[in-house]
Amino acid sequence: MASSMLEEFKATQGKTITCKAAVAWEAKKPLDVTDIQIAPPKAGEVRVKIISNALCHTDIYTVDGHDPEGLFPCVPGHEAAAVVESVGEGVTSVIPGDVVIPCYTPECKKHDCIFCQSHKTNLCPAIRATQGQGLMPDGT
Numbered sequence: 001m002a003s004s005m006l007e008e009f010k011a012t013q014g015k016t017i018t019c020k021a022a023v024a025w026e027a028k029k030p031l032d033v034t035d036i037q038i039a040p041p042k043a044g045e046v047r048v049k050i051i052s053n054a055l056c057h058t059d060i061y062t063v064d065g066h067d068p069e070g071l072f073p074c075v076p077g078h079e080a081a082a083v084v085e086s087v088g089e090g091v092t093s094v095i096p097g098d099v100v101i102p103c104y105t106p107e108c109k110k111h112d113c114i115f116c117q118s119h120k121t122n123l124c125p126a127i128r129a130t131q132g133q134g135l136m137p138d139g140t
Helices: 003-012 057-063
Strands: 017-023 032-038 046-054 079-087
Touching: 003 079
Parallel strands: none
Antiparallel strands: 017 032, 046 079
């Protein structure tokens, strides 16, 4: 990891950042590349700098208006390569500068979750109640 990037990350710790994103404001409309604000990570959260990403079939399904859980506005492109920019309280699995691949659905990692214990899937249902509403587990 370049030391200049790590210094940039240190400067943004605990601060809201502005970054570019391709936003889908509504179904069947062109994506709008615009500035968005990203808050610092809360407890258990990780903020990443996307290096490269792609749109998958789920993104297209949502942007085309076919996904019943598809909410707008949204930023498609969850299949990505990223670098950890900052971590919230209690996060111990990654540190700023780590290269990561974000998942569409995070894992609860509980021993009785068959999805998290499987090496074949990342479809943990633990946060589906809030994720399908476009919210984080804490309701924000």
